[in-house]
Amino acid sequence: DTGVSQDPRHKITKRGQNVTFRCDPISEHNRLYWYRQTLGQGPEFLTYFQNEAQLEKSRLLSDRFSAERPKGSFSTLEIQRTEQGDSAMYLCASSPGTSGRIEQYFGPGTRLTVT
Amino acid sequence: GEDVEQSLFLSVREGDSSVINCTYTDSSSTYLYWYKQEPGAGLQLLTYIFSNMDMKQDQRLTVLLNKKDKHLSLRIADTQTGDSAIYFCAVPDQKVTFGIGTKLQVIP
Numbered sequence: 064d065t066g067v068s069q070d071p072r073h074k075i076t077k078r079g080q081n082v083t084f085r086c087d088p089i090s091e092h093n094r095l096y097w098y099r100q101t102l103g104q105g106p107e108f109l110t111y112f113q114n115e116a117q118l119e120k121s122r123l124l125s126d127r128f129s130a131e132r133p134k135g136s137f138s139t140l141e142i143q144r145t146e147q148g149d150s151a152m153y154l155c156a157s158s159p160g161t162s163g164r165i166e167q168y169f170g171p172g173t174r175l176t177v178t
Numbered sequence: 179g180e181d182v183e184q185s186l187f188l189s190v191r192e193g194d195s196s197v198i199n200c201t202y203t204d205s206s207s208t209y210l211y212w213y214k215q216e217p218g219a220g221l222q223l224l225t226y227i228f229s230n231m232d233m234k235q236d237q238r239l240t241v242l243l244n245k246k247d248k249h250l251s252l253r254i255a256d257t258q259t260g261d262s263a264i265y266f267c268a269v270p271d272q273k274v275t276f277g278i279g280t281k282l283q284v285i286p
Contacts, residue, residue: 108273169213
């Protein structure tokens with residue numbers, strides 16, 4: 064396993080369309096995180112999973128956003144009825160989840176452009 | 179919630195040392211982290227420091243932690259052009275709060 068992978072790397076969509084992104088974490092990691100990063104900003108936390116359980120959701124995650132991790136392995140992030148303000152880099156990270164150390168290993172990101 | 183602050187920009191000459199600073203508000207984190215992001219790429223974990231340490235050295239990288247002042251710094255010795263990137267300080271709670279990032283420009 065070479066690291067966290069994300070698919071697609073780039074997505075261009077028209078406003079109002081739905082999009083879905085996939086993240087495959089490092090296989091032995093049981094925590095998975097989604098972040099959004101806009102130009103000139105640090106990553107903003109969206110949500111995270113401990114195995115298949117979604118433990119926390121940011122207020123940034125509106126009702127149009129939904130994330131799943133059905134088997135505790137890969138995760139999907141869906142955005143419904145996309146808006147131009149959704150244009151950003153969506154980053155996925157995983158971590159071992161052992162107590163204390165929660166360093167995260169990031170994927171390359173999915174860049175979303177809403178036109 | 180956690181608040182993490184960093185300066186936006188740092189410019190150094192190749193071969194000089196770079197010092198990137200970060201201040202945070204939450205003092206309960208067991209570890210604090212530095213990440214590096216190159217253009218168009220995800221974040222790469224650079225190093226971390228345990229909260230009961232004052233200093234950690236890792237090759238050209240030195241992390242200093244002043245827990246009383248809630249101040250974290252990253253020193254890069256002999257800065258190279260390949261070190262040009264954005265550097266993020268990260269403070270974990272249940273999630274991880276990132277600073278805005280410091281863009282390091284290395285002038286040849």
